[in-house]
Amino acid sequence: MTTPPRLDVQNLTRAFGGAPVVDAVSFQVEAGQVACLLGPSGCGKSTTLRIIAGVDIQDSGRILVDGQMICDATTRVPPERRAIGLMFQDFALFPHLPVRENVAFGLPGGFKANGARVADLLDRVHMGRHIDSYPHELSGGEQQRVALARALAPRPRVLLMDEPFSGLDERLRDGIRDETLALLKEEGTAVLLVTHEPHEAMRMADQILLMRRGRIVQQGAPYNLYNAPVDRQAAGFFSDINVLTGRVQGALTDTPFGQFLTPGMPDGAEVDIVIRPQHLKLDFDRAGQGPAPTAENGTAARALVTRARYLGRESLVEFRTDQGGITLHATVPGVFLPPAGTTMWLMLRRDRVFVFPRG
Ligand code: ADP
Ligand code: MG
Numbered sequence: 574m575t576t577p578p579r580l581d582v583q584n585l586t587r588a589f590g591g592a593p594v595v596d597a598v599s600f601q602v603e604a605g606q607v608a609c610l611l612g613p614s615g616c617g618k619s620t621t622l623r624i625i626a627g628v629d630i631q632d633s634g635r636i637l638v639d640g641q642m643i644c645d646a647t648t649r650v651p652p653e654r655r656a657i658g659l660m661f662q663d664f665a666l667f668p669h670l671p672v673r674e675n676v677a678f679g680l681p682g683g684f685k686a687n688g689a690r691v692a693d694l695l696d697r698v699h700m701g702r703h704i705d706s707y708p709h710e711l712s713g714g715e716q717q718r719v720a721l722a723r724a725l726a727p728r729p730r731v732l733l734m735d736e737p738f739s740g741l742d743e744r745l746r747d748g749i750r751d752e753t754l755a756l757l758k759e760e761g762t763a764v765l766l767v768t769h770e771p772h773e774a775m776r777m778a779d780q781i782l783l784m785r786r787g788r789i790v791q792q793g794a795p796y797n798l799y800n801a802p803v804d805r806q807a808a809g810f811f812s813d814i815n816v817l818t819g820r821v822q823g824a825l826t827d828t829p830f831g832q833f834l835t836p837g838m839p840d841g842a843e844v845d846i847v848i849r850p851q852h853l854k855l856d857f858d859r860a861g862q863g864p865a866p867t868a869e870n871g872t873a874a875r876a877l878v879t880r881a882r883y884l885g886r887e888s889l890v891e892f893r894t895d896q897g898g899i900t901l902h903a904t905v906p907g908v909f910l911p912p913a914g915t916t917m918w919l920m921l922r923r924d925r926v927f928v929f930p931r932g
Contacts, residue, residue: 577639580602581601582625583634584635585621586598586632587617595617595624595631598787602764602765603763606764607754607766608763608766609765609774609777610622612784613769617787619767621767625657627643627649643657655731656731658679659734661734661737668708670708671707673695675723691704694726698756703715703719713741714741720737721737728762736769738768754777775795775811780794783798783810790807791807798811799811802847812849813849814848815853815902818931819835819843821838821842821843824836824837826838826844829894830873830919830921835928842931850903852925854903855903856917856918857915857918873919874896875916878916879891879892879893879900881910886906889903890910
């Protein structure tokens with residue numbers, strides 16, 4: 574017999590005033606796995622989380638934890654008996670309780686009966702020396718660590734986190750994300766983390782659930798979402814993108830970079846050819862008029878630099894193609910600031926290009 578998934582969400586639907594906000598959402602999270610529910614503000618992420626937590630009720634669909642029914646049309650296990658932990662953006666520590674009592678809050682017998690577990694968790698979030706402090710004596714990052722310890726103290730089977738890092742100083746976030754991830758992995762709980770930041774999902778997730786207007790439009794490992802997006806919007810969610818548009822003629826589409834194979838698309842269909850800025854390669858037009866350099870798997874287009882900016886880790890160069898006057902952006906590692914008006918050749922790696930029907 575195979576083990577059921579830790580968290581199994583099946584066909585969850587929820588409408589407010591007739592408008593579906595969560596629309597046939599299904600996914601699974603295994604123990605020890607971090608899944609990120611990723612999508613723009615208002616797409617239904619928090620509503621999904623609230624239903625799983627039991628503070629809102631679905632119109633249809635079911636939720637199982639370790640194969641046990643938590644919530645369907647007839648069963649409704651109350652929130653406090655779901656063994657599901659919660660951590661929200663405002664950490665909501667109890668201001669009148671010291672750190673040790675905050676962390677012990679969900680444990681039968683409080684700190685007295687659970688001193689070792691509380692001390693161990695606080696040590697692991699590097700807050701051991703603050704065990705007797707009060708929340709107002711702590712920085713935002715420190716409060717966040719205490720909140721994490723509190724959420725993990727009862728050993729929840731599933732931990733739900735709603736934008737848990739968004740209240741923190743930008744510079745602190747990556748460090749705290751990494752520490753949090755390490756602790757979550759040690760504890761081995763299943764984690765469902767809600768975020769609208771692709772960077773956060775890429776950094777934290779084993780599995781990304783990309784959500785749009787109440788639906789999950791793509792799910793998989795970060796690598797798959799970045800390198801095999803389902804549509805133009807999904808591609809554009811993870812980075813800036815360049816889009817060449819064209820019309821299919823005999824399974825081929827003409828672009829300034831030559832013809833693209835667009836198999837399976839009917840004649841006359843409009844397509845978007847999508848390239849991330851780091852996948853445009855640049856070469857100077859040394860000979861002025863020389864023949865286009867041919868890159869392996871690619872064809873070159875001549876273009877004029879219209880603007881170049883230094884962004885710190887990389888430079889962003891804006892071009893206008895000779896053919897078609899299309900604006901394109903390329904990123905180059907380090908400092909690369911050609912003056913406006915410079916003519917260059919742009920090449921793209923065909924294996925890095927996505928072709929979608931016009932959306
Ligand atoms: P997200 O967390 O992805 O930003 P939410 O799940 O909070 O999105 O909200 C999704 C949509 O549902 C929003 O348009 C929001 O206004 C609406 N919504 C959420 N809760 C309620 C509610 N209790 N009553 C009416 N509309 C709601
Ligand atoms: Mg939300």
